[in-house]
Structures are given as structure tokens and as C-alpha cells.
Amino acid sequence: MSRKTAIFILSFSLFSSLWLPALLGAAANPPLKQVTFIPQWVPQAQFAGYYVAEETGIYQRYGLKVEIISGGPQRSSAEYLKHQKADFASLWLVTGLNLWQQGTAVVNLAQIVQRSALMLIAKKKSGILRPKDIEGRKVSLWGSPFEIQPQMFFKQYDLKVEVLRQSYSVNLFLRDGVAVTSAMWYNEYHTIINAGINPDELTTFFYADHKLNFPEDGIYVRKETWQQQPELCRAFVKASLEGWQRAFAEPELALDITMRNLKKEHIISNRVHQKWMLERMQDIILPAHTQHQLGHLKRKDFQRATEALRSKGLIEKIPDFNIFYKPLAGE
Amino acid sequence: MNWLRRCGLTFKMNLLILSGVTLVISAILSLSYNITRHLMVERIEENAFSMAQATAYRINALLKAAEKIPAGMALTITKLQPDDKALKSILADRLAQNPELFGIAAAFAPESDEPPLSFYSRYFIRSYDRIKESPINYDYRTHDWYQIPKILDQAIWSEPYYGLSGRTIMTSYSYPFYREKQGHTKFGGIVCVDLSLNWLRNVVSSLKIGETGYAFLITRNGTFVTHPDLSLVMNETIFSVAESRGNPRIREIGRRMIAGEKGFTAFTGMLSAKKYWLAYTPLPANGWSLGVLFPQDELMANIRSLTRIMLGLGIAGFFLIMLVIRLISKNITKPLRALAQSADQIASGNLEATIPIPETRDEVGHLALSFTEMQQSLKDYIKNLTETTAAKERIESELNIASEIQMGILPKISPSPFPNHSEFDLHATIRPAREVGGDLYDFFMLDEQHLCFTVGDVSGKGVPAALFMAITQTMIKAQIKTHSGGVSADTLTQVNNDLNRDNPSMMFVTIFLGILNISTGELEYCSGGHNPPYRLTPAPEARVQELASTDGIALGVMEGFTFSSKRLTLAPGETLFVFTDGVTEAMNRDGELFTESRLEKLLTPLTEQPVTEITDQIMREIDNFSTGIPQTDDITMLVLRYKGKREKGGY
Structure with missing residues (x-):
């Protein structure tokens, strides 16, 4: 008996008890299905659940081999989904509705972010303490889908403001080029704090606090994919939700994975920022004091968003809630 | 701390x-x-x-x-x-x-x-x-x-x-x-x-x-x-x-x-x-x-x-x-x-221990020097003390001898001074305050019928008084022989003149001189400024009585003084108690004197006691009275009891 053979037999006999069920299971299931997923922005803790599901083998366990395409300014997840460059995409609810309007039927498989993290931030020293103080001031807003809530907010408070298009940084706000800036709670807000402005020096307006809670990140798939491979879609969603649960349960692991993916894409960031982001994601994905089921889209939230879009004249075609949303629970 | x-x-x-x-x-x-x-x-x-x-x-x-x-x-x-x-x-x-x-x-x-x-x-x-x-x-x-x-x-x-x-x-x-x-x-x-x-x-x-x-x-x-x-x-x-x-x-x-x-x-x-x-x-x-x-x-x-x-x-x-x-x-x-x-x-x-003297002149050096001086002073002192002690011992031994001599001058009391005379009992005692004293007593037979006895007290104490006492005693003995069968008053007058003649230290002596006719009991006596003796009469009278004064003065005070004498007759059984002021002026702790009255009271029950018993008893009382107080004066007592003419019918 050669030495190699001996080692093989030894290790086989030793580890067969561990390996065998896995091998048998793998043999019992069909080979991993290759799918692609694109989040709407670059790798960061906003998408920690997906990266955790991918790196810790959760997708694999569900028979999936998921390639996560890095989103970003040059890669719109809506475009990728629309043009079939990705099987699954993370989109805002309003973006998903907008795709319907543009003629791309998409299905919401899970509503991940329940509470809108979009907000307006002003410096107290600029004299802005209440919504009405924004009247006539320079406000920087991002483009679609980020300007819908602000527009409704201004309307709600009857404000005339000078809107400027906001870049990807908050430098214009930091240099006092605008009085009010748009921000995501989990991202730009913390960037501003870590540019040396103390939280007590800021006035914040969360749209969610002004009856403008539009659910944000959700998992979308093209309607035909859903119709052709519902099991695949369910597997992806289940695995992704499990990824999120693991990310919240093991934040350090989630941060390690996030930082690794972030560096791979040469994203400028740091761990405390990602930690902040992950903690805030937990706040908006599983809002406290609500009877909430992870990944569930509430009909009320859906209606509020569609109403808002219709009233702004942004959409005419409104999909039926049951056609638009295909929850796991609907099985 | x-x-x-x-x-x-x-x-x-x-x-x-x-x-x-x-x-x-x-x-x-x-x-x-x-x-x-x-x-x-x-x-x-x-x-x-x-x-x-x-x-x-x-x-x-x-x-x-x-x-x-x-x-x-x-x-x-x-x-x-x-x-x-x-x-x-x-x-x-x-x-x-x-x-x-x-x-x-x-x-x-x-x-x-x-x-x-x-x-x-x-x-x-x-x-x-x-x-x-x-x-x-x-x-x-x-x-x-x-x-x-x-x-x-x-x-x-x-x-x-x-x-x-x-x-x-x-x-x-x-x-x-x-x-x-x-x-x-x-x-x-x-x-x-x-x-x-x-x-x-x-x-x-x-x-x-x-x-x-x-x-x-x-x-x-x-x-x-x-x-x-x-x-x-x-x-x-x-x-x-x-x-x-x-x-x-x-x-x-x-x-x-x-x-x-x-x-x-x-x-x-x-x-x-x-x-x-x-x-x-x-x-x-x-x-x-x-x-x-x-x-x-x-x-x-x-x-x-x-x-x-x-x-x-x-x-x-x-x-x-x-x-x-x-x-x-x-x-x-x-x-x-x-x-x-x-x-x-x-x-x-x-x-003789050597005291180390440090070479330094600091406080310690000074202290060492002081110690040395102290040591020397101690040595000198002890040397002086030794010498003084030796001198004192010498004087003391001389005084002892003087005392012995003085006591030797006094007539012997025991054994009985007059074994051949049953007509009277006589006992005397003297206790000098120092080694030698200024008190004196004396008794001797002038002839077969007459007993002469004296008790005196020289002013001052110690050796000078003793010497003065010896002179006085000698002079009395000499004079009374001269006046053989003479009177006691003449003797004292003569002795007084002799003492005054050569008395540079101005000493004097009180003296009681008595001459007893042992056959009759007749007593002639003369006192030179001495305490009056007591006459003790036995029961039934049981009386203690001072002798009448002869108005004499102390000898050695005034030359040419003429003494006079008195007479009385002792009945058989009567006793004379002659003493010096050492008895009545003995002091107790409170500074009180023994006093004549105390003496009289003490003598009263003693009138029939043997003569030795009388002196012993009085001496004991004085000792009791003066317990704890050093004796300041010589104490002398002489007791003479007349017993009457001997029955010759016996032979």
C-alpha cells in the first residue's frame, strides 16, 4: 500500500462520519444553480445580509451559487434587472414601481427595509430647527428615487425651496454650500458626524416621522423569472433573509465580510462607519416596537407609495398588490 | 513614642x-x-x-x-x-x-x-x-x-x-x-x-x-x-x-x-x-x-x-x-x-577607676573632666570622713574612759555599800545624758554614828561639768572632814568660797548635803540651791512632803555667802528622796515636763517599797514619759530610808 493511499483511507475513515451526510445530500440535490444579484450600491453594510449569506455558505445550502455584482454610480441595479444582467436586484419600492411604469414587470419577493432611512439634515447654526425654517433655503437632493419623499415633504409643509442636485458626497453641505442636505441615516448622517459635526449641532428630519415612510430596499426579480422558477426565487429570498439574521446575530462577522468586500472594490470607508450602518440597518429592517415579520411588505406601505407616485404624476400603471408582491408566507 | x-x-x-x-x-x-x-x-x-x-x-x-x-x-x-x-x-x-x-x-x-x-x-x-x-x-x-x-x-x-x-x-x-x-x-x-x-x-x-x-x-x-x-x-x-x-x-x-x-x-x-x-x-x-x-x-x-x-x-x-x-x-x-x-x-x-578623657574639648570632654573632678572630690571627702571618724572614735573611747572614771568616783551601790549598818537603807542611781555627766551623788560614814550624803547638779553637761562635779565632790569630802563633826552649812560655805576663788568658766553647782545620825534618826541638812528632796512617811500617814528650804544658793555663784542648815528627825521607816532636776524636767513628745506634782503622786504609793524599787519605778515612769525623746539632762536619784537603831540585845 502506498503512503498516499494509506493517508486517504485513514482520513476517509476518520472523517466519513462528517463528510458522508454532506456528500450524500449533495448527491441527492441537483447541482448548484448559478444566479446573479445586484444591490443598488457599492458593497457596504447596507447589504451585509447578502454578503454574509454568500460567504457563510447559506446560499449554497439552498442550492444556489450567487454572484453578487457590485452596484454603484456606474451600475444601476434597476437597469441591470431590466436588461437581464442580473437575476435578482435590490431596489427601492418606488424604483420597483417605476419599472412597472417603464414596462418592466418586476416582482417584490421581500421588503427588506421597512422604515425609510432617507432624511434631511440641517445645521442648527443655520437657524433651521423646524420644517418651516427650510422655507427659501438651498436644499440639495439626490435624483430619482430619492427626490419623491422630499417633494412631498415640501408640499406637506408648503415650502418653497431652492433645490440643488446633490453629489455623492456631503461636502457641499459641510462647506455650507446648501443649508439642507439629503442623507441616508445609516450612511451620510454618520459621515457628517465623522466629519466633525456633533449630533447636537444638527437638525434632522426623517421622512418616516412625517407620514412619508416609503419602504426602501427590497428584493426584486423579473416577473417571468418568478413565473418560471418560483422555487429558485423562494430559495434566494429564504437564504437572503437567513443571511440578514446571521448578520444581525453576528455583527463582527458581518463587518469582517463587509470590510473584505468593500476593500475588494476599493471603496473608501472604515469599520466604525460600517458598524454604524449595520446597526442602523437592523433598526430599519426590524424596527423596534412594531409587530414586524422580516421581509414582509405591508399593503398600507405599498398603497402609500403608489398613491404618492400617482399624485406626483410619476406613475399611471399601478400593479395589483398581489401581483407585485409575492411573499414567502404566500406559499 | x-x-x-x-x-x-x-x-x-x-x-x-x-x-x-x-x-x-x-x-x-x-x-x-x-x-x-x-x-x-x-x-x-x-x-x-x-x-x-x-x-x-x-x-x-x-x-x-x-x-x-x-x-x-x-x-x-x-x-x-x-x-x-x-x-x-x-x-x-x-x-x-x-x-x-x-x-x-x-x-x-x-x-x-x-x-x-x-x-x-x-x-x-x-x-x-x-x-x-x-x-x-x-x-x-x-x-x-x-x-x-x-x-x-x-x-x-x-x-x-x-x-x-x-x-x-x-x-x-x-x-x-x-x-x-x-x-x-x-x-x-x-x-x-x-x-x-x-x-x-x-x-x-x-x-x-x-x-x-x-x-x-x-x-x-x-x-x-x-x-x-x-x-x-x-x-x-x-x-x-x-x-x-x-x-x-x-x-x-x-x-x-x-x-x-x-x-x-x-x-x-x-x-x-x-x-x-x-x-x-x-x-x-x-x-x-x-x-x-x-x-x-x-x-x-x-x-x-x-x-x-x-x-x-x-x-x-x-x-x-x-x-x-x-x-x-x-x-x-x-x-x-x-x-x-x-x-x-x-x-x-x-x-580608683580611670576616667577616659577624650581629646576633644567639646561637651563630652567637659563632662569627662567634671567627672574626674567629682571623682577627686569624692576621694578627698572620703579621706576626710575616715580621718574624722578616727578622731571621733578616739574621743569616744576617751569619753568612755572618762565615764568609767566618773562612775568610779561615785561610791559603789552594790554590793550593799554599808553591810555593817542595818539602821538605814541607801540606794542611788545616776544616768548621765552624755558619756559623762554633771550630776553627782556621794555618801560616806563620817564616823560610826553619822552618814553624810550629797546630791548635786553642775550647770552644763559633759566633760566640763564632770570635772567641776569631781572638784566639788573632792572639795566637799575634804571640807567635811576638816569640819569633823561639823555642820553641813559650814562645809557648803567653805566649798562655795573655794569654788568662787578660781572659777574662770563661771560654772556653778546646786547641791544638797545631808548628815544623818543613824542612831537617833536626826538629820541635819543644807541645800545649795538644789531641788528640795521629799520626805516619805509610810502608812498610816503615807505622806510625801518637801523638806523645808535652807534658803541656800548654788555654789560658785557668789563668794562669801553663808549657808545655813536645818534639822529634823526621821522616824524609823521614813525615807528621804533626793533627786536632780533631770527627773522633774524630763520632757515628753509634746514638750510637757515631768513636774514635781507628777513625782509626788508617783512617790506616794511607794513609801514602803524597798529603796531600789523606788528609784527603778521612778526611772521606768520617766522612761515611759519620755519615750522617743533623747535624754537632755542627767538624771540622779538618791533614796535613804531610816530604819532605826539596831537592837543590840542580840549580842
């Missing part, structure tokens, strides 16, 4: 002096450390500031130089309004002329913000020492380099960003230019130059601050542009570091830095707990802030080594002083100890 009293001199001196010395050394050390540290920190502050400022000026100068290029170009574009070809040529030329620049761009504002948008821009970059065009194919209106200077209406340095290669950190200086249109000045676009920050990193990292000191640069947002730890650069802000380290102080300093303040403060490292001093100063050109960290341990190493040396010196001094104290205390205590030993010997009686 009781234990301290029991400790030796050396220990006490060590304890007290060394405690003081330790206190002083500690105070000096701590003071010197603090002062030196203070001076050092001042020096470091000065140094740190000048270093930070010099570096900041250097960087600022480079930034200022770069600022001039877009300013000039903006003017060119505004004034000359070059066409596309000219613009390209201008941009390329400028880039070629300024090797420190990485790229140069001119981006024009669209005619209108409404679609269709007419973007027009030219951008040249340096690539491998060649100048090439790199088109801007994105909507630059929402990019910081374009938007911020446009809105702020001022030239601005951008936050750093990664260049196209993804490795070089760049910053851009954007300068807005304006166009005149129908008399209105309108925003025309931005001229922008790109600057690699590699040179800046070189400048900052070239600062040599000891072994572990370093400098860092942060932007207006607090982002690290340079730092020895490259993981911080671009990724972290000073505030995110503060947050991840949970150190609000770093955040506070960061806020001051980005606010354009200057400062000097104690600081911990960005990534460790190492202590530094931080000097920070802003770059005026772009509002960034340069921090220079001076490692405290390195800079304080000198102070610490100085302090260590001083501590070493202090400890050495401590032991030196300990040694000196040992020597001093030895010098003091050694002779003291020797002195103490000698004193012990002297105390135990060895007066």
Missing part, C-alpha cells in the same frame, strides 16, 4: 536626621523633576510649533503656487474667450510647463440646465511623462470639483480622492470663471488643476521627530491625507478614529484642528495608548490641518535619566549622611559609653 526613648543615641540620630534628609531629597527631586519637565514641555511646545508651522508654510507655498495656474487660466478664458483649439493648446501647454500638476481641466457650464444639455469640457492629464487628453464623459455638474466652487462662488481645494490609477491620492483646485453676456456676468465654468499628494506625503513624512514621533495631515472633513499608518489614509477621519477608540478627546482635538485653530496639547496616539504632545496648525490655503506628534517618553527620557542620576545622588547622599552620622555618633557615644562604664565602676565603689 515610648519605644523611641528606649532607643540608643545613634539610632535616634539616624532616624531623625535621615527622615529629614529623605524628605528634603524627595522634595528637591520632585521639584526639580517638575521644573525641568515644565521647561522641557515649553521647549517642546516651541519646537513643535516651529516645526509644524515651517512644514505648514512649505506645503502652503506649494499649494499657493498651484493656485496661480487656474487663476491665470480663468482670466485668459474670460478675457480671450479662446476657441476649442486654442483652449486645448493653452491647457496642454500649462500642464507641460508645470510638472507638479497631474491634470488640468476647463469645464464650461451648459447654456441651460434644461435638456438637451450642452456639456463642453477639456481635460488633459500627465501619463508616463506624456500629456494626453482624457475626456470628461459624465455630468460634471453634480461633482464636488465643479459644483462646490460654483455654488460657493469661490475657488476651492477639493477633498482628496484617488486618481484614475486608484493608487495616487489627488486633490484638485477648482477656480470658477465668469462670462459677460449682455452686460451680465454669468458663471462660465470651472478651471481645475489636479495635484498628486505624493509630494505632500513626502514632505510630511520627511519630518523626523525622534524615533517614534510623526506628523499627519487631515482635511477639513478630518480625513487623514497622510499618516504613518496607511490604513487610516483616506479611509478614516480623526473622528472615526475617536469613535472606534471611544475617545472623545481625540474628537474634541479634531474639531479644533478642522476649525483652523492652532494648539499644543497632550495626546494619545491614533492607534495606541502611547503618549505624545501634539502641535497642530492649519494650512491656510485649503483649511487642512497638520499635526505633529512628539513622543513624550523619548523627550522625557532625558529628564528621566536626569532624575535617575539625581535619585542615585540622593541615595548616595543618604548613605553618606548615614555614614557621617555613624561616625559622629560614634565619636560622641564612644567616650560617653566609656564614661558611663567608669561612672558605673565609681558608683559601685571603685573610686
